[in-house]
Amino acid sequence: MSAVLPCLTIVTARGGSKGLAGKNVRPLAGLPLLVHSLRCAALVPRLERVIVSTDSPEIAEVARRHGGDVPFLRPPELARDDTPSLPVLTHALAEMERMDGRRYASVLLLEPTSPARLPQDIEGALDRLEAAPDATMVLGCSEPTFNPFWVGVVEKNGRLDMVFPEMDKFKRRQDVPRFLRMNGAIYLWRADFIRAGHDVWQEGKTLALEMPESRSFSIDDLYEFQLAELMIGAGMVKLPWLEPRGGGG
Numbered sequence: 001m002s003a004v005l006p007c008l009t010i011v012t013a014r015g016g017s018k019g020l021a022g023k024n025v026r027p028l029a030g031l032p033l034l035v036h037s038l039r040c041a042a043l044v045p046r047l048e049r050v051i052v053s054t055d056s057p058e059i060a061e062v063a064r065r066h067g068g069d070v071p072f073l074r075p076p077e078l079a080r081d082d083t084p085s086l087p088v089l090t091h092a093l094a095e096m097e098r099m100d101g102r103r104y105a106s107v108l109l110l111e112p113t114s115p116a117r118l119p120q121d122i123e124g125a126l127d128r129l130e131a132a133p134d135a136t137m138v139l140g141c142s143e144p145t146f147n148p149f150w151v152g153v154v155e156k157n158g159r160l161d162m163v164f165p166e167m168d169k170f171k172r173r174q175d176v177p178r179f180l181r182m183n184g185a186i187y188l189w190r191a192d193f194i195r196a197g198h199d200v201w202q203e204g205k206t207l208a209l210e211m212p213e214s215r216s217f218s219i220d221d222l223y224e225f226q227l228a229e230l231m232i233g234a235g236m237v238k239l240p241w242l243e244p245r246g247g248g249g
Helices: 033-042 057-065 085-100 119-131 165-169 191-195 222-233
Strands: 007-012 049-053 106-110 137-142 153-156 159-162 181-190 206-210
Touching: 007 033, 007 085, 033 049, 033 057, 033 106, 033 119, 049 057, 049 085, 085 106, 085 191, 106 119, 106 191, 119 137, 119 181, 119 206, 159 165, 181 191
Parallel strands: 007 049, 007 106, 137 206
Antiparallel strands: 106 181, 137 181, 153 159
16 A cells, blocks of 8 residues: 555635735636645545635635535634644544544645646655655745845844855855755645644655746735736646646647
8 A cells, every 4th residue: 555645635725814815715817716726636646535624614615616625614723823734734634534434644735825736746745755754744845046045135233144154155156055945835744743743844854846936936915916817827837727628629
């Protein structure tokens, strides 16, 4: 049996959003934002159990209208602005294992705010975790168009200083170590790590699933939403679930 299957996939969609009200159900390229994550997961055959965790009856109704499974409403204490992700996942995993009468080998978190992940990104994360028995997690990452090691500054005592002063030893940008950032698109854990109640992902061994920066945007405010719409509309980002089917020519 696969070491990462069965996988419980959780699309988290809280009702409150201070950056952009109603963003999880706001239409992006003709679909409510959270539906992009559902459509992406549906194109990955290995993801046989995909649910939406929300505290909002409105979001639950939108998800169900588009084929999403919302087996419970999240308790209000797990839907505050300051609620971290891991307690939400712990709750969802326990609820689904109770409802389904089975134990899951892994937990995949798909946040609606990253609508440009593709099925092959998820497949790649599953493959990476499967191939590394000592790893506890695979995290979506990308290389930004600028290197913070080289250009990162912070204001101290009224003047600018380098964030990483140890980088002074490098005289050329090309010699600075490569920098990756967490892009929020993929979070894949072994289920035992979630069950153990770890507070932070750094407590385990984490591997990177690298994605192109052009698809690594995360939507938290109106500017980012509009930018995503422009990129998709211009064909800079192609989402297979938006492509016309059939045809013949």
